[in-house]
Amino acid sequence: MFKIEVTIKKRSRELPYSGFIIPLSSIIISISISLIILGLYGVDPGKFFKVFTTALISPSSIRYAIPLILSGVGLAVAYKANVWNIGAEGQILAGALVASGLALYYIPPTMPHEAAILLLYIAAFLAGSLTALIPAILKALYNVNEVLSTLMINYIMMQIVNYLVYGPWRGKKEYGYPRTDIFPNNTILPQLEIGGLKTTINIPTLILMIGSAIVIYVILFKTKWGYEIRVYGLSEEAARYGGLEIWKIIILVMVISGGLAGLAGAGEVLGVYKQLIRAERVSAGFGYTAIIVAWLGNLNPLGILLSGYFIGVLVSMGYTLQIFTGVPYGTVNIFTGTLLLTLISLDFLSKYSPVIRVRR
Amino acid sequence: MISLDLIIRAILAGTPLLIASLGEIYTERSGVLNLGLEGIFVLGAAVSFVTTVDSGNVILGLIFAGIAGGILGLIHGIVSVSFRGRQVVSGLALTIVGYGIASLIGAKYVGKPLPTYIYIGDKWIILLISELAIAFLLWYLLFKIKLGAIIRSVGEDPISAYGLGVDVVKTRILTTLFGGFLGGLAGGWYVLGYIHIWTEGTGMGRGWIALAIVIVSAWNPLLAPIFSLIFGGVEAAIWRFQLPPYNFNPYLLGATPYLTTLLILVIFMATPLKKYFRPPKALGIPFYREERTI
Amino acid sequence: MVDRRDFLKYTGLGIVAFALGAGVGYTLKPTGVGEGAKTVTVTKTQKFTETVTQTVTGAEKLKAAWIYVGPIGDYGWTHAHDIGRKEAETAFPWLETSYVENIDEAKTRGAIEQFISEGYKVIFTTSFDHMNPTFEAAKDHSDIIFFHCSGYKRWDNMGTYFADLYQVYYLNGLMAGALTKSNKIGYVAAHLIPEVIRHINAFAIGIKEVNPDAKVYVIRIGAWYAPDKAREAAATLVENGVDVLAFTEDTPSTIQFAQSYYEDKDVLIPVFSHYSPMYEYGKDVVVSGQVVRWGKIYTDILSKVYSGFYTAKNLKDVDYWWLLDTGAVDVGAETYDDHLWINSKFKTQFDGIRVTEKYTGSSMSLTELIESRYSQMKDRNMVFDPFTGPLSGTWYLSEGGTVLGKEYSPGDPVEIPKGVRLGHDDLWGMGWFVDNVIIQRE
Structure with missing residues (x-):
């Protein structure tokens, strides 16, 4: 009878360039695993790569990247502080909801386009921030676990949006369908045209996305x-010892990350759908996918871009x-x-080295 | 006000929620937060359906669903306990993987009828009694015998537990495995014992509700049946409330389980009740030693 | 330095205040904002029945793509469309087709762009969900021909088509009215949009004709493709005393429920199949149902595109609204070739039921009534239409609308005088329920 013993030793220093090597090798490993699974399912790897390369240059990839990056950058701020905001989904919905409500019922059709859009973005940022502020305050005051509270708020927001599109906000011109009317023209975001063809990429949110990535980079790495x-984020004790006011940090990171997710929500409804639709479809899980984006x-x-x-x-x-494979x-x-x-497994292996011994 | 048919429906809808939440209570009591429960539930649903369509055997369907859930639970255990990966990230990743595998394995089975399934019908009272019995048994195991004490010590204070000779890593992995198994089983029961049909997306959202039930039950198996019944009732009400004598819009009602959970979570943390109802102290915190054996 | 607790508490108070303010503001918000109350699309209804078959050899192949809302394995709506696609592909050697399943409104635009980049020239989008993205795409791609099923938006290069089932639902209603003992009939509805409202009403009108006491109870599930929700809704209806079921959802889930209820409890819940022939899913419980032969419409459209009759410039007024007389829809549940098919188990029952024809006053068996109504509606001249007064009901849709040129808002009573028949627009924009339908109020 053999006994396998695995001992784990902390490496004296992290593997060099692990910031690049880990994501890259994760991608390679997961591509391989997925290819094996798809292969077992009878999908030709050639087709897989063809689809992959087509998607690499497709404008719709950028369209999906916009909400993912905006919320992902925000989440990164929270995660850097070790604050587990998994509520981007609800914060996206909050932004979408407030932007839709204002666009439909409050913004006068005579308001200039630029002013309306600016106002809607600010409102959406605030909506996302406020949604994130609730779990932040609960954590700062009573140490309520933010993973659980943000998760619950995601579902509360979903139900609120659905209540509105099935009920009071249901479109007057949508024949009873659960969605609001199309927004007035002065609140709809302009879309990028490539070669005379409109894409679903909306320019203002694209700019916001790049801008926020740069600003957050500067804030995170160049400011006090x-x-x-x-x-x-590294150590709560160290922070306390250094005299930092922890509650301020919690609130700050949650406000930033919620606000950016709110912007993403506004971008989705004002720039892509032009109306508020059912919650499952407004955000389609982007709030959760953004978590992957942040860690990857x-x-x-800048890495999140x-x-x-x-x-x-x-x-x-x-x-x-x-379309291609029926998968x-x-x-x-x-x-x-x-x-x-x-x-996350590789991240561990880059910091620790397992020693495997087989003993009789 | 509340009709009997609604209560029966609540019991039927609440059963899978209860099974999943009982498993997760064990996982969380040992200090591991498994957000993968959602994906495990959805995968269990798909696996039970595929297995039962192919084999014509309900028991096999449930077992395979449990095994599939157990495997995902084990992965979560290895990644988050052995590799000290962040539990939240690992759990979410597993949820996504669970969704993906479910839609892949089920794709060719969409629309096929179940050859056989579990029919409760008038026997709901038996179902209710057995649920209560199982909940009691799991409560007894967790609070009245040594095994339970070990699990709870690992979730409260792993370092002291380790000092007393408890294998923290092994305990945590095993409870995560157990939670995953029950989560998969719950998904299987959802399809075979409740909904009797499967399509892409079947079961989505139920895992989160089960997580909510764990919180409002204060991590106590004895309270889980009550909240499973209530949350199951809310699910059933979405249909029932469209008919007389209720006749009102059910969509806002759907938010109540989550709102209740949030409120109860705050109450647990912000009032003197904290002494009795609070999350395990080491919940979500990886056990950390420089040199150790897995 | 602000005290931490104070700061947090004030911020918390601020949030509560904001929420309250927003709530109050919301309730006080001005209602009825927005330009023009409604957009009614009035177009010629085309009734082509002759098929232009043209075989041009050596010419380039025509590439047509279909975008489906559900999986083709749903054995309902999408399945029926895919049968139609295959029929067109078999009929025309010059046609090359492709399709994509499970496309909701969020994915529609991407799927369209993908097909266009693959060189597809004709794109069919087959769900009401797809309407807005298709319309946007049509405006952007003026060289591509779009056909959208079940919507009302058209453009130079975007036509619409629909095979409507209201006459078939009426005939099913005649059967349902005779079958119920509890006088409660259940209807599982995907969405409450005019199409479904029209079907529920036609069904209820048929029921009332043979059983004035019976009521139709409706549960809305909020999705076209949701077999799990349909099943729960059906179970809820039956638990509340309903003993006959009909539905608008894209799968046989409701039928499977009724069949298993029959097997487990030995209680017969007769049910009507929808879109695809679903008899085999419930041989003991399926009475009859609605069958759609989309192939009739697809071959017609594609042959006209191929021959150059339809171009990317002249589709603005092309709206197919095909009824029983075209052969695109029929009564049945066994095969796509059904012509007034009724499960023999129930047909013998109908043979023994005596009814009075409401116009002639003559006494006949229910089977004879159904057959005579069927042939009356098969007639090109539409000798009979279920939506003929006297009818009364209540306006339902929040947007309000018109019936026979009169304006209605939610809750208003709607009266159709004796002998008056509703026209295309009244049917198309139907937003009111006849009075034997029990519906959750808005």
Whole structure:
């Protein structure tokens, strides 16, 4: 009888370039795992790569990347501080909901386009922030676990949006269908045109996305605030010892991450759907996918630009995969899920080295 | 006000929620938060359906659903306990993987009728009694014998438990495995014992409700049946409330389980009740030692 | 330095205040904002029955793509469309087809773009869900021909088509009215949009003709494709005393429920099949149902596109609204070729029921009534239409609307005088329920 004994030793220093090597090798490993699974299912890998390369240059990949990156950057701020905001889904919905309500009922049709859009973005940011502020305050005051509270708020927001589109906000011109009317023209975001063809990429949110990634990068790595956030994230004790006011950090990171998710929500309804639709479809799980984006980008806003684009490619690939191979869209989830699992496992292996001994 | 048919429907809808939440109570009592429960439930639903359509055997369907859930639970255990990966990330990743595998394995079975299934019908009272018995048994195991004490010590204070010679890693992995098994079984029961049909997306959202039940039950198996019944009733009410004598819009009602959970969570943490009803102290915190054996 | 607890508490108070304010503001919000109350699309209803078959050899292949809302394995709506697609593909050697399943409104635009980049020239979108994205795409791609099923938006290069089942539902209603003992008939509805409202009403009108005491109870499930929800809704209806079921949902789930209820409890819940022939899912419980032969419409459209009769410039007024007389729809549940098929188990029962024809006053068996109504509606001249007064009901849809040129808002009583028949627009925008339908109020 053999006895396998695994001992784990902390490496004296992290593996070099692990910030790049880990995500890259995770991608490779999860592609391989997914190819094996798809292969078992009779999908030709050639087709898989063809679909993949088509998606790499498709504008719809950018369209999906926009909400993913915006919320992902926000989440990264929270995760850097070790605050587990998994409520991006609800915060996206809050942004979408407030933007829709204002666009439909409050913004006068005479208001200039730019002013209306600016107002809607600000409102959506505030809506997302407020949604995130509730769990933040509960955590700061009573130490309520933010994972559980943000998760619950996601579902509360979903139900509120559904209540509105099935009830009081249901469109007057939608023949009883559960969605609001199309927004007035002065509140709809302009879309990017490539070669004379309109795409579903809306320009203002695209700019906001790039801008927020850069701003957050600067805040996180070049300012005192960012330093405090990172210190708190590394060790609560160290932060307390250093005299940091922890409650401020919790509130700050939640407000930022909720607000950015709120912007993403506004972008979806004002720029893509032009009306508020059922909750499951407004955000379609982007709030959860953004968590993957944040980790895959190593919680670095610039890395998230890349990882968000990559996951955007995957999302749009899911649809084409369905067209080409008949494999259900949901299969892409296997890929993103394994990606995340390998990522955090490799992260461990880069810091620790397992020693395997076989003894008799 | 509340009709008997609604109560029966609540019991039927609440059963899978109860099974999943009982498993998760064990997982969380040992200090592991398994957000993968949602994916495990959905995968269990798909696996039970595929297995039962192919084999014509309900028991086999439930067992395979449990095994599939157990495997995902085990992965969560290895990644988050052995590899000290972040529990939230690992759990969410598993949820996504569970969704994906479910839609892939079920794709070719969509629309096929179940050859056989579990029919409760008038025997709901038996179902209710056995649920209560199982909940009591699991409560007894957790609070009255040594095994339960070990599990709880690992979730409260793993370092002291380790000092007393408890294998923290092994305990946590085993409870996560157990929680995963019950989660998969719950998904299987949802299809075979309640809904009797499967399509892509069947069972989505139930895992989160089960997580909510764990919280409002204060991590106590004895309270879980009550809240499973209530939350199951809310699910049933979405249909029932469209008919007389109720006749009102059910969509806002759907938010009540989550709102209740949030409120109860705050009450547990912010009032003197905290002494009795609070999450396990080490919930979500990885057990950390520089050198150890897995 | 602000005290931490104070800060948090004030912020908390602020949030509560904001929420309250928003709530109050919301309730006080001005209602009825928005331009023009409604957009009624009035178009010529086309009734082509002759099929232009043209075989051009050596010419380029025509590539047509279908976008489906559910899986083709749903054995309902999408399945029926896919049968139609295959029929067209078999009929025309010059046709190349492709399809994509499970596309909801969020995915529609992407799927369309994908097909266009693959060189597809004709795109069929087959759900009301797809309407807005299809319309947007049509405006952006002026060289591609779009046909959208069940919607009302058209463009130079976007036509609409629909095979409507209200006459068939009426005939099913005649049967349902005779079958109920509890006088409660259940209807599982996907969405309450005019199409479904029209079907529920036609069903209820048929029921009332043979059984004035019976009521139709409706549960809305909020999705076209949701077999799990349909099953729960059906179970809820039956638990509340309903003993006959009909539905608008894209799968045989309701039928499977009735069949298993029959096997487990030995209680017969007769049910009507929808869109695809679903008899084999419930041989003991399926009475009859609605069958759609989309192939008739698809071959017609595609042959006209191929021959150049339809181009990307002249579709603005092309709206197919095909009824029983075209052969695109029929009464049955056994095969796609059914012509007034009724399960023999129930037909013998109908043979023994005596009814009075409401116009002639003559006494006949229920089977004879059904057969005579069937042939009356099969007639090109539409000798009979279920939506003929006297009818009374209540306006339901929140947007309000018109019947026979008169405006109605939610809750208003709707009266159709004796002998008056509703026209295309009244049927198309139907937003009111006849009075033997029990519906959750808005």
